Amino acid sequence: MRNSRFKQRSSRSNSPSSPKSVPRGRFSRRIGTKTQSSKKNQPTPLPKFRLLMVWGVLALAMLGLSWKIYQLQIVQSQELKEKARSQQTVNIRPYIPRRSIIDSENNILATDRLEYILYVHPIQFKLTQAEVAAKLSPILEDKTPQQIIERFKERKTGIPIARGLAEGVAERLKALKLDGVEVNETYRRFYPQENVMADVVGFVDNERQGQAGIELSQEKLLERDLMSLYVQRTALGSIMPTSLPSDLLKSNDWRVQLTIDMRLQRSVRSALQQQLKKFNAKRGAVIVMDATDGSLLSLVCEPTFDPNQFYKSKVELLKNWTVSDLYEPGSTFKPLNIALALEAGVIEPNTVIFDSGLVTVDGWNIFNASKTGNGSINIAEVLQTSSNVAMVQIMRRLNKEDYYKRLQKLEINQKTEIDLPGEVSGRLKNKDIFMSQGIEVATASFGQGFSLTPMKLVQLHGALANGGKLVTPHLVKGLVDVEGTLHWKPNYETKQIISPKVTKEVVEMMETVVNTGSGKAAKIPGYRIGGKTGTAQKAGPRGGYLPNAKITSFVSILPIESPKYVVLVVVDEPQGGNTYGSTVAAPVAKLVIDTLISLKGIPPSK
Incomplete structure (x- = not known):
């Protein structure tokens, strides 16, 4: 019985056709699971906004790429080309020496x-x-x-x-x-000429920068104008020889030519050195100028320095004090005051002035250097005797305001605009002070109470020599090639300040100073030379004048029949009892004029 039941159960469970072999509820669940699984494997439709978003991103990317291409190809095209060129080429600037400096005779002064x-x-x-x-x-x-x-x-x-x-x-x-x-x-x-031309040429420092003289004032003119060169190079960085210009190492050979004559300069320096040594003077200077155009033929300061070893010199020697230091010109200014008085019409060449030897102004007693009077003297004799008293009486004849305006017309308080660095302006008293105090007019009449540079004094005497024109003293003639052809020259200003008639009269009066007056030491037989001596007290740093300190000077103009050259000699603080412009400065001027006559072939006067 047990076996038969077992067999029945077995047959039921193994029969595929039997409707009762699987429970109904379980079958239903399996069918439902299979249906859900098949739905998951089917693709889900993409929403429209996501599709539009993707296309929008792609469109923006295309626009951005197009804009970038436009920027690179059109807007930044030139800039990118330059960058590419800079990567493919190298900028080289060969070392270019400064221009050489030569004198008027083509002698090398600096190279x-x-x-x-x-x-x-x-x-x-x-x-x-x-x-x-x-x-x-x-x-x-x-x-x-x-x-x-x-x-x-x-x-x-x-x-x-x-x-x-x-x-x-x-x-x-x-x-x-x-x-x-x-x-x-x-x-x-x-600097092959060493100290001979140091006052003019100056020097450069170890960084090749001009520090004095022409080397400083003409820095741009001395720099050669060579442009940078761009040459191609290989990927490894080496320069391609075919890209080098054939004249790479050639630069223009123009040189800066000066108006200075080194032969005259050497002779002048020797004469000045001897006189400074003789009188144990502090320092001295000589200026020789062609008054027709302002060109300087010689400019000497002693003591000086060697520009090849400038670092061994005292700092004060590195400047040219003829343009940087002021002094009271004293009697060398008297011819200019005479010119102003003649121009104003308050005197004539034959006007007679009585010189008593003493004049009192605002309680101050003014004497002649000789401490004596000269009696009745004409204007030429005023210069011959260098009478302070007569000069005070002459300049008193001018209205104070008129006199001041005429001094201003001489541009005492302005620079000469010489092509040297460090020039200072002269000093003329304030108009109110000058007008209110009679002593100011009196001291100005014999060259004191105001100050100027030696270069300014030469410029003013140049106006007496050339017919009344104020020329610009200068050293640079221009740029010349190796054959001496002038390719460029600067323009220098000229202005009329005194009438030619008056200057001619004054210069002829100055001739009498050399022939019969205090300038006899500068006389050269056969030549007509005009001049004026000067012995001025030195102003102290706190006002007043320094005891036993003076500046002696002598200014000359030649030849009188056709004035062309001005020579100024200044000797600062000569020592000894007989130290005047006539004894210290005038003998130097004679030696300088002798050399000038020889070098320039000036014929004797007829």
């Missing part, structure tokens, strides 16, 4: 030359310091081994042992092949 510098690097020595010094000393003749060793102790590397070495010396040093010893090439400004 650039190749030289060598010896550097040592003790940290790299393979020999001992004593061994290296022993090898260097015989070549560097001015340095002992011990001196060289002392230099080695300064630092471990980059010690400059010697500068300005000649090529032969440099080659001998290189031949030693010592580790830690280096010879470098460089260019240096060289």
Whole structure:
């Protein structure tokens, strides 16, 4: 029975056709599960807004790319080309020396030359310091081994042992092949005339920047105008030779020519040096100017310096004091005052003035230098005797305001505009002070109470020589090539300040000063020379005048029949009892004029 029941159960469970083999509820659940699974495998439709968003992003990307292409190809095209060119080319600027400076006769005054510098690097020595010094000393003749060793102790590397070495010396040093010893090439400004032209040319420092004279004032003119060169290079950075211009190493060879004559300059300096030594003077200066155009033929200051070794000189010697220092001109200004009085019509050449030897102004007693009177004298004799008393009486005849305006017309308180650095303006008292105090008119009449530079005084006497024109003193003639052809010249201003008739009368009066007056020491037989001596007290830094300190001077004009040259000699603080413009400055002027006559071929007067 048990077996039969078991068999029945088995047959039911194994029969696939039997409707009762699977329960109804379970079948229903399986069918439902299968239906849900098939639905999941089917693709879900994409919403429209997502589709539009994707297309929008793609469209914006396309627009952005188009805009970028437009920027690169159109807007930034030139800029990108320049960047590409800068990557493919290299900008080189070859070393270009400064222009040479020459005098009026084409003598070299300043030029650039190749030289060598010896550097040592003790940290790299393979020999001992004593061994290296022993090898260097015989070549560097001015340095002992011990001196060289002392230099080695300064630092471990980059010690400059010697500068300005000649090529032969440099080659001998290189031949030693010592580790830690280096010879470098460089260019240096060289002044072959040494101190002869230092006052004019000036110098450049170690950075090749002008520091004085023409080297400073004409810095731009001395720089050669060579543009930078762009040459192609390979991907490895090397320069392609075919891209180099054929005239790479050529630059224009124009030189800066000056009006100075070195032959005259050398002679003038020698004459001045002798006189300074004779009178133990503090310093002196000589200026020679062509009054027709203002060109300076000589400009000397003593003592001076060597521009090749400027660092060894005192600072005060590096400036040209004929344009930077003021002084009271004294009696050398009297011819100019005479010209003003003649121009104003208050005197004539034959006017007679009584010189008693003393005049009192505002309670101040004014004497002549001789302490004596000259009696009745004409205007020429006023200059011959250098009478202070007569000058006071002459200038009193002018209305104070008129006199002041005429002094202003001379441009005393203005610069000459010379092409040298450091020029200062003269000093003329304030108009109110000048008008209110009679002593101001009195002192101005004999060249005191105001101050100017020696260069300004030369400019004013140049106006007497050339018919009344105020010319600009200058040193630069222009740019010339190696054949002497002038390619460029500066323009200098000229203005009329005194009538030609008056200047002719004054110059002829100045001739009598040399012939029969205080300027006899400058007289040269056969030549008509005009002049005026001056001996002025030196103003103190706090007002008043320094005791036993004076400036002696002499100014001359020649030849009288056709005035062309002005010569000024100034000697500062000569020592001794007989120190006047006639005894100290005039003899120097004679030597200078003698040389000028010889060099310029000035014929004797008829």
